[in-house]
C-alpha cells in the first residue's frame with residue numbers, strides 16, 4: 001500500500017480504513033458520540049453507516065465499483081474480498097484505483113453530509129476522475145500506460 005503512487009494523505013486514509021478507524025457514524029457511536037442519525041446518507045436503505053456498508057455494500061458505492069469494473073464478493077470477509085477483487089481485476093493499478101475510489105467515496109460522503117450536496121453518481125465520478133489524474137504524474141511510465149488504458153476503458 002505504501003508503494004502506491006497515491007498522495008500520502010490518501011495512503012494514510014486507506015491505512016486507517018483497513019483498521020476500521022475512519023470516523024463513520026458507526027465508529028462515532030462506538031466511541032459513544034451521540035448523533036441524531038446513524039444511517040448511511042448515500043442510499044435510502046435505512047442502514048447504519050458502518051465502514052463495510054459505506055465503502056462496499058451501499059447501493060451508491062456498488063454503482064461506483066461497477067463503473068470501475070471491480071467485482072466484489074460480499075459473502076467473503078473484507079480481506080479475502082479485496083484479494084479476490086484484485087485477482088479478478090488483473091492489473092497492477094488495482095491498488096491505486098481501489099485507494100482513490102475509497103478516498104473519493106469518503107470525500108463525497110462528507111460533501112453530502114456537511115455541505116448537503118445532493119447524492120449524484122456523476123458528482124462522485126467527477127471527483128474520482130480528478131483525483132486519479134493526480135496519480136498519473138507520480139507513477140512510473142509502465143503504470144502510466146496502464147492508467148491511460150484504464151481511462152480509455154471508462155470513457
Ligand SMILES: [Zn+2]
Pocket residue numbers: 040041042043044045047053054057058059060
Ligand atoms: Zn448506503
